[in-house]
Amino acid sequence: MRIVDLIEKKKHGKILTKEEINFLIDSLMDGTAPDYQIAAWLMAVYFKGLTQEETVNLTAAMINSGDVIDFGDLTDSIVDKHSTGGVGDKVTITLIPLLAAAGIPVAKLSGKGLGHTGGTIDKLESIPGFNTKLTIEDLIKQVKEINVAIASQTQNLTPADGKLYALRDVTATVDSMPLIASSVVSKKIASGAKNIILDVKYGSGAFMKTPEDAAELSKLMVNVGKALNKSITAVITSMEEPLGRAVGNSLEIIESVEFLKGNIKTGDVADLTYSFAAIALMQVGMYNNEAEAKEYLRELVESGKALEKLRKLIAAQGGNPEIINNYDLFELPKYKVECEAKKSGYVHNIDAYKIAYACKILGAGRDRKTDPIDYSVGIYLNKKSGEAVNKGDILYTIYSNDSEKTKIAQKYCDEAFDVNNEKPSHNSMIYKIIRAEEGNDV
Numbered sequence: 110m111r112i113v114d115l116i117e118k119k120k121h122g123k124i125l126t127k128e129e130i131n132f133l134i135d136s137l138m139d140g141t142a143p144d145y146q147i148a149a150w151l152m153a154v155y156f157k158g159l160t161q162e163e164t165v166n167l168t169a170a171m172i173n174s175g176d177v178i179d180f181g182d183l184t185d186s187i188v189d190k191h192s193t194g195g196v197g198d199k200v201t202i203t204l205i206p207l208l209a210a211a212g213i214p215v216a217k218l219s220g221k222g223l224g225h226t227g228g229t230i231d232k233l234e235s236i237p238g239f240n241t242k243l244t245i246e247d248l249i250k251q252v253k254e255i256n257v258a259i260a261s262q263t264q265n266l267t268p269a270d271g272k273l274y275a276l277r278d279v280t281a282t283v284d285s286m287p288l289i290a291s292s293v294v295s296k297k298i299a300s301g302a303k304n305i306i307l308d309v310k311y312g313s314g315a316f317m318k319t320p321e322d323a324a325e326l327s328k329l330m331v332n333v334g335k336a337l338n339k340s341i342t343a344v345i346t347s348m349e350e351p352l353g354r355a356v357g358n359s360l361e362i363i364e365s366v367e368f369l370k371g372n373i374k375t376g377d378v379a380d381l382t383y384s385f386a387a388i389a390l391m392q393v394g395m396y397n398n399e400a401e402a403k404e405y406l407r408e409l410v411e412s413g414k415a416l417e418k419l420r421k422l423i424a425a426q427g428g429n430p431e432i433i434n435n436y437d438l439f440e441l442p443k444y445k446v447e448c449e450a451k452k453s454g455y456v457h458n459i460d461a462y463k464i465a466y467a468c469k470i471l472g473a474g475r476d477r478k479t480d481p482i483d484y485s486v487g488i489y490l491n492k493k494s495g496e497a498v499n500k501g502d503i504l505y506t507i508y509s510n511d512s513e514k515t516k517i518a519q520k521y522c523d524e525a526f527d528v529n530n531e532k533p534s535h536n537s538m539i540y541k542i543i544r545a546e547e548g549n550d551v
Contacts, residue, residue, distance in 0.1 A: 112136055112146045119153040127166045134170040134269050144276060151273070151282045159287035164329065165336045167287070171295035172337075174269035178245055178301030180252065183214050187252070188389050189302035190217065191293060196314040196461040197351035201229045201259075202365040203382040206418035208389055209257035210409045216252050217259040218266070218300045230261045235359040235484035237438055239428030255421050266299040284316065290329045298339055304392050305334060305341045306385055311540070312349035314461025320345060320540045327543045342388055345540040346381065350459040350494055353378040357473045357487015357508065359439040366433055369416040376493070377538050383407070384539060442485040442508040446515055450504040454528045456494050463525035464488055467518035471509050486510060488522060495533055 110132050115125060125133075133150065136142035159167065180187050188208060192198055201217065208215050219229035219241075230241050243251070243260035251258040270292050277283045297305045307330060310316075311323040327343035334341035353376070355364040367373050368382065387402035396402035409415045416433065423430045432438045468474060472483030489506040492498050505522055509515040 112142045112150070116146065116150050116153055119150060119157055122157040124160055125163055125166075130163065130166045131170050134167070134174055137272055138174055138269055147273070148276050148280045151277055151280055151285075151288070154288060155282040155285045158285075161329065161332055161336075164287040164291055165333050168291040168295045168298075168333050169337060171267050171269045171273075171291060172299050175267050175299065176245065176263075176265040177299050178216070178249065178266070180214070180216065180249060180301050183252065184301065185303050186393055187214050187216055187302040188304045188306065188393065189215070189297055189300055190306045190308065190385060190389075191297055192308040193293070193310050193316060195310045195348040195352055196465040197353045197356040197361065198308075198310075198348075199232065199353060199355070199361040199365045200308065200378065200381050200385060202232060202362065202419075203368045203378060204385050205257055205259060206369060206422060207382065207386050207406060207409060207415040209255070209418040209422075210414040211386070211390060211395070211406065212256070213389060213393060213395075214252050215257045216248060216301060217257075218248075218262045218296070219259060229259065231482060231484070232358045232361050233259060233428075235362055235439060236423060236428040236432055237440075239423060240426045243426070251425055255418070255425055257418060257422050258426075259422065262296070267295045270295055286326050286329060289326060290333055294330050294333045294337070294339075294341070297341075298334070298337060303339055304389070305339060306388055306392070307341060307343045308381075308385070309343050309345050310348040311345065312347050312461060314351065314465055315348040320347075324541055324543070327541070331543050340392060342392055343543040344385065344388065345543070346538050347536070347540065348461055350461050351464050351490060352381070354490040354493065355487060356464055356468050356490070357471075358482070358484045360487040360489060360508065362432075363436055363439075366416070366419070369410060369419055371411050371413075380538055388542070440485040442483075442510050444507070444509045444512065444515060446507040446509065446519070447491075447503045448505050448507065448519055448522065450492070450498045450500055450502045450526075450528065451523075452528055453500045454498060454530045455532045456492050456496050456498060456526060457529045457533045458494055458527040459490060460525040460527075463521045464490075467507075467521040467525070470514050470518050470521070471507070471511070472514070483510060488518070492526075495535060497532075498528060 205215050233239050241261040248258050309323045309327045311320045317323040323345045331341045331343050355361045383403045386406045387399045390396045390402040420430045471486040473486050487508050491503045
């Protein structure tokens with residue numbers, strides 16, 4: 110068997126066997142296949158695609174390229190949630206303690222932010238002392254002790270995915286649906302969870318720009334998971350504008366804490382957190398009714414049990430849990446600039462990409478995974494879509510450490526806000542839910 114023959118076969122749109130895909134991944138891992146051959150195969154896949162069976166076999170081969178976390182008796186009840194990336198997306202941080210408080214063991218492996226999207230690990234590392242670099246043994250031990258752990262991804266899990274992604278990144282083959290599906294699903298399965306919830310985002314602040322593309326990707330990932338005996342539910346959500354009011358690492362932790370304190374009862378963060386949590390409770394069989402599940406979850410927030418789980422999570426991973434009561438313990442920015450509305454009306458839309466780009470200019474984001482970031486900077490949206498605004502009202506607030514960067518960020522933020530005279534209609538954050546057991550949208 111030769112790699113060049115597999116390139117030739119896929120170039121003509123022919124189907125690769127399981128053995129051929131395994132050979133390709135084995136050759137990638139042992140170095141016998143040079144980068145230029147793998148890159149050529151990726152480009153052939155980009156143009157000719159993979160069948161669902163090929164995607165399943167590629168996913169399995171990537172899982173088998175490294176370690177798989179084994180939670181033993183907890184495996185069937187472990188839940189993991191993954192987002193395809195967005196702006197102001199702190200739902201993982203609000204959701205994970207809530208599920209743990211409900212008695213569901215949660216093991217979450219996350220990444221750092223890249224490009225315009227924020228990373229859960231960056232947000233958590235803004236908490237003084239918080240350690241995200243857990244060994245697999247420490248991760249398992251912590252989940253068994255307090256029901257929850259969040260750690261950075263380890264190189265021992267799906268190393269083939271890391272090698273493939275590095276080549277996809279420099280060959281313009283990132284946005285191939287079968288390659289995205291195999292990457293996401295292989296990492297989630299290797300992380301040890303049997304019950305997986307995927308937040309697949311679309312819009313200006315997401316990689317998928319249309320809900321139709323997000324639905325196609327979701328169905329593929331759900332079906333791949335089903336073929337590999339994992340229960341995946343994909344929730345397709347809008348990322349046309351930032352999620353919540355805070356965009357920036359420590360600012361998003363503060364907003365998450367405020368939700369868990371019961372101070373944010375409505376809005377997009379609350380809606381998505383309770384929706385995802387209810388889906389998880391139904392997926393593991395705790396509830397059959399979404400309304401009843403949400404009522405129980407709200408009680409966990411109102412009683413302080415969900416906040417206490419966050420406190421235990423922070424303490425277990427070396428962070429200072431007092432940040433829950435004292436936000437001044439975060440690294441603080443030099444400047445707080447309140448920016449006023451230039452006209453009256455209603456906020457129709459806030460361009461997520463432009464807000465994210467403004468945050469990146471301030472220092473909250475990175476181009477390469479090795480770039481340093483500023484945990485203290487960010488943007489707070491004082492007004493959100495659908496809200497009335499008068500000329501002179503505070504529209505948004507910039508937190509910055511550089512006056513020149515502040516001016517540039519303000520330009521992008523001003524462009525991001527669309528204020529019109531007519532009150533806009535309210536659109537649901539959730540476009541579709543695609544469940545593993547049905548393989549169809551709901």
